Amino acid sequence: MDTSIQPNRGALIPWRPLLLGLGPALLIGGLAVLPTLQLMWFGATATATTGEAVGGFWLGWWQVWADDYLSARITWSLVQASITTGLAAMLGIPVAWVIARWDFVGRGLLLQTLMLPFVVPTLVAAMGVLAWWGPQGLLGQWLAWDATESPWLLIAGNLFFNLCLVIRAGVAGFASQSAAQFDVARTLGATPWRVFWRLELPHAAPAIWGALSLVFLYCLGGFGLALLLGGQQYATAEVVIYTLVAHELELVLASQLALWMLLFTGLVVGLYAWLQMRAATPRTADIRHRKTLTARQWMPVLGVAWVWLVCISIGLAPLAAIFVKAMIASAATWEQVATAETADALFNTLRFSGAALGVAVVLGVCHALVGRRFWWWRVWGLLPLMISPVMIAFGLLLLVPQWLDAWPLLVAAYALLALPLVIQPVAQALDALPNAWADAARSLGATPWRVWWRVTLPLVRPAVRRGAAFALATMLGEFAVTLFLSRPEWTTLTTLIYQHLGRAGRTQLESAWVLSAGLLALTLFLFWLLEEPDRKDTHA
Amino acid sequence: MKRRSLAGLALAALAALPVTVMAADAPTPLRVITHSSFDMPKELLAKFEADAGVKLTLIKGGDAGEMLNKLILSKEAPIADVVFGIDNAMLPRARKAGVLAPLPASLLALPLSAQVKAVDPQATAATDWLPIDYGFVTLNIDKAWFAANKVALPTQLSQLAEPTYAKLLVVQNPATSSPGLAFLSATVQSQGAGVWAWWKALRANGVKVSSSWSDAYYKDFTRNGGTRPMVVSYLTSPAAEVFYSDKPLTESPTANLNLNGGVYAQVEGIALVEGGPANTATTQAAVAFMRFMRSAEAQTALQTTMWMWPVSNATPLAAVMTHAGTAPTVKAVDADVLARDSREWIRQFNQIVVR
Numbered sequence: 001m002d003t004s005i006q007p008n009r010g011a012l013i014p015w016r017p018l019l020l021g022l023g024p025a026l027l028i029g030g031l032a033v034l035p036t037l038q039l040m041w042f043g044a045t046a047t048a049t050t051g052e053a054v055g056g057f058w059l060g061w062w063q064v065w066a067d068d069y070l071s072a073r074i075t076w077s078l079v080q081a082s083i084t085t086g087l088a089a090m091l092g093i094p095v096a097w098v099i100a101r102w103d104f105v106g107r108g109l110l111l112q113t114l115m116l117p118f119v120v121p122t123l124v125a126a127m128g129v130l131a132w133w134g135p136q137g138l139l140g141q142w143l144a145w146d147a148t149e150s151p152w153l154l155i156a157g158n159l160f161f162n163l164c165l166v167i168r169a170g171v172a173g174f175a176s177q178s179a180a181q182f183d184v185a186r187t188l189g190a191t192p193w194r195v196f197w198r199l200e201l202p203h204a205a206p207a208i209w210g211a212l213s214l215v216f217l218y219c220l221g222g223f224g225l226a227l228l229l230g231g232q233q234y235a236t237a238e239v240v241i242y243t244l245v246a247h248e249l250e251l252v253l254a255s256q257l258a259l260w261m262l263l264f265t266g267l268v269v270g271l272y273a274w275l276q277m278r279a280a281t282p283r284t285a286d287i288r289h290r291k292t293l294t295a296r297q298w299m300p301v302l303g304v305a306w307v308w309l310v311c312i313s314i315g316l317a318p319l320a321a322i323f324v325k326a327m328i329a330s331a332a333t334w335e336q337v338a339t340a341e342t343a344d345a346l347f348n349t350l351r352f353s354g355a356a357l358g359v360a361v362v363l364g365v366c367h368a369l370v371g372r373r374f375w376w377w378r379v380w381g382l383l384p385l386m387i388s389p390v391m392i393a394f395g396l397l398l399l400v401p402q403w404l405d406a407w408p409l410l411v412a413a414y415a416l417l418a419l420p421l422v423i424q425p426v427a428q429a430l431d432a433l434p435n436a437w438a439d440a441a442r443s444l445g446a447t448p449w450r451v452w453w454r455v456t457l458p459l460v461r462p463a464v465r466r467g468a469a470f471a472l473a474t475m476l477g478e479f480a481v482t483l484f485l486s487r488p489e490w491t492t493l494t495t496l497i498y499q500h501l502g503r504a505g506r507t508q509l510e511s512a513w514v515l516s517a518g519l520l521a522l523t524l525f526l527f528w529l530l531e532e533p534d535r536k537d538t539h540a
Numbered sequence: 541m542k543r544r545s546l547a548g549l550a551l552a553a554l555a556a557l558p559v560t561v562m563a564a565d566a567p568t569p570l571r572v573i574t575h576s577s578f579d580m581p582k583e584l585l586a587k588f589e590a591d592a593g594v595k596l597t598l599i600k601g602g603d604a605g606e607m608l609n610k611l612i613l614s615k616e617a618p619i620a621d622v623v624f625g626i627d628n629a630m631l632p633r634a635r636k637a638g639v640l641a642p643l644p645a646s647l648l649a650l651p652l653s654a655q656v657k658a659v660d661p662q663a664t665a666a667t668d669w670l671p672i673d674y675g676f677v678t679l680n681i682d683k684a685w686f687a688a689n690k691v692a693l694p695t696q697l698s699q700l701a702e703p704t705y706a707k708l709l710v711v712q713n714p715a716t717s718s719p720g721l722a723f724l725s726a727t728v729q730s731q732g733a734g735v736w737a738w739w740k741a742l743r744a745n746g747v748k749v750s751s752s753w754s755d756a757y758y759k760d761f762t763r764n765g766g767t768r769p770m771v772v773s774y775l776t777s778p779a780a781e782v783f784y785s786d787k788p789l790t791e792s793p794t795a796n797l798n799l800n801g802g803v804y805a806q807v808e809g810i811a812l813v814e815g816g817p818a819n820t821a822t823t824q825a826a827v828a829f830m831r832f833m834r835s836a837e838a839q840t841a842l843q844t845t846m847w848m849w850p851v852s853n854a855t856p857l858a859a860v861m862t863h864a865g866t867a868p869t870v871k872a873v874d875a876d877v878l879a880r881d882s883r884e885w886i887r888q889f890n891q892i893v894v895r
Contacts, residue, residue: 130765
């Protein structure tokens, strides 16, 4: 048994890793890897059935690079993802540090509202950003230049969606800092600055690495926002893959491009998994407590003011615009929205997200437990974000055409795309658990299951909740799920918003604002339900 | 034994009843794949199901191009019996891939308006595809902007490249948007090889390219807070603006700008999926559904749900449609040319206009 009393990385795992890993492996393998391989295989062998002649699969691997358009798309994808990830680290880490160290009014609410951008349909989010910075926007109208046609707005948009990942992970990382270690360092004469660099940052590093890798992958796979805010010249490789598969059925070129992207993301993600495992430091029981902010401490007050400034200008202002627009919507719009159709969509949103959240949390925790021992297993856990969703969606058509209009497949797809968000924080929390605690419980006679229920789970629960909140947010926002087949009776709030934005007319636009505001309010409520038990917990 | 023979008698008696009564007892399941814009009143669909003894399963397959590709990929095990939303331009591809089955003659004999026939004589004579609605992609303008800025409306496409109209137009990328591809096709058809010089001039004049219709209309169009008072849109959009206005309007805030060579005509249809229906009952249900889509109720309803024009000459236009003006006399783009060259056009467009 791996669950022996010997001190090893598996002492916290209640079951054989093989069995634990089966569930997540089946989901990722069956729903992401197999369909993609099937689609590539189909493209390579059976192009005749599409009635369209396409070049050989095994030839022309360099043609992607020889083609100016394609190579420019790959390069730009990597560049914008790197810039955004770098900026997210620079902005997010100081903000996370301040939030982790100080108690201030609105702290809990701030942490939750920060995740809201994940939920908003990209077009609505873009309109929210433009309500401020656009040429007719509140601030944009005073600008001399048109911000909508520059790459900066695209990067601002990427930050809008992704900064919360870094902040939340950073807060968790900084908050579990040992108080004794800190006191010793200070007593020995280390300056606060030196303590930050030598003690606090390294301690939080695994969590931050995990979040940054997610930010990188989201920016690479970024589909909607890049185009909406930056303009067409900033199309990413993902957009090209989508066009090749969905519109042109050029499977060979799409496969080649996708495999190149997989190579690059694989390198980055592999590096991160190795770094995360190497940087893992066991936590101690004496974690630092937050200090309450008083008006006389001008440095921390300044820090908190900076936090609010960053969060408001990047994340909260566009959301506020959505609420304001919803509030001033006309009576005709409210009449149009207050129908059974909206109620059905609300019910579907709750039904699908709820089912998928259950699947994602259980499988995500299983996956993270196994990942505690093998770094390559962690890379596997990020695959759902590394493979293009359009290839998965079309591959499934070949693999299981008869299941495509059945709702369990839709729920599985939601769960698949949210899985990495659960795995990341849980894996990092497990890394930080000292084996000695589980070993102590085992030597006192606790069964492996009892150790799991009474020691491990309570200690990682805040991380599970945090992962679940992010997973829920992606589900409510339906990243890429629209690529799968759908049924009118499955219409969710997000698809309803897109339906409204598909017709011309003022009340259609206003309906989109109202429904988006409703979706945001609903999400905030669900976050509160999910995370409330941990509000008082110091390592939330 | 006695019981079984009784049951046999009962079955024989049932078999003698008219088919419709049988159908009412056990509705025939029918799978219909549609593009994401398909929208018909629920009550109307329920009424069809009750009348025809059919249980409809509607499947949304993304936009029309995406939907066709999904059908092509799943050809070996079709995911639907009927497909709605393949348009005249996509027909050659659908045929080449072999996803369409021939239709019974009774459907082909249904009356069709002369206007639709004129738009695409070849497609409307098809025997494997039944026209259901038609529409036009054209430029929409923001009336208030042109009035306030005292700019005269352009009267031909070439003017759009002139300084007067610099940075006033937004189009969609043909790679990701069907109205975008429609507008591009119309310009290629009317200008031939010289079209790329014109697009190059448009780029120099600051044409904006957006990813989708919604993106262009709700983000870039001046009517909704953008900077462009001219947008590639639909002929029916000004009517929809009146229909979905926040306060009662007598006049649409937008108008169509039908420039010569800048209007694209599209006919959408419905078809049987090759290998889709498992048995004759399903085929019958499929035919009943197609007939329903050409019924007066459906042809009336689709005008204000999908914002297309009816193809049946017996169906009057909805009152609000007067705001869309009259249908321009435009011929559809040659579908064979489109099937052959559209990929190259999209590539050219992205290299010349987007880069």
